[in-house]
Amino acid sequence: MIKKEKAVVVFSGGQDSTTCLFWAMERFEEVIAVTFNYNQRHKLEIECAQNIAKELGIQHHILDMSLLNQLAPNALTRNDIEVKEGENGALPSTFVPGRNLIFISFAGIFASQIGAKHIVTGVCETDFSGYPDCRDVFIKSLNVTLNLSMDQQFVIHTPLMWLNKAETWELADQLNALEFVREKTLTCYNGIMADGCGECPACLLRNRGLDQYLSTRKEL
């Protein structure tokens, strides 16, 4: 454990950020979760995040980011935009331009206010669906920018950056949180908790990873 240091976790209530929350709790003396409300299509996402933070006894802040939806309406916030994979190199309809730039920057401002040095985010380049702001190079660049902009020594941690979904489940298991993450998080684009609808791109990725991990786990 990195004693006496605070970490701010960018927390959505989904599988990845909940795993990051457990990861941070093992390492930092004080963990604070920050959730961004940008009028997600499913209000349940915010409720899930609230319930998880409450159950884990984590200080939780919900920040209003509805401005993002005014600028860039997308399939995560609007019912009339279909969730679909990008074709011919195009970004998927779930991509929100600048989302991680804005969220992690605001997490940085918040961290500077409360004297936290560490920022933890569940972004991942391995399964990244083509989102440019999930790439390691972007996070490293933003870390430098935040430090220069606020004269701080932030460290952005990305424990999932190089993990595939099966390995993310494995990490949750190592943190003794596999069942918790499986039952209490919401990843599904159709707003169904835990194992979800089983059909949307987020569920396919999540459930395929879980099946893959559980099949190797049984062999142990």
Ligand SMILES: [Zn+2]
């Ligand atoms: Zn689903």
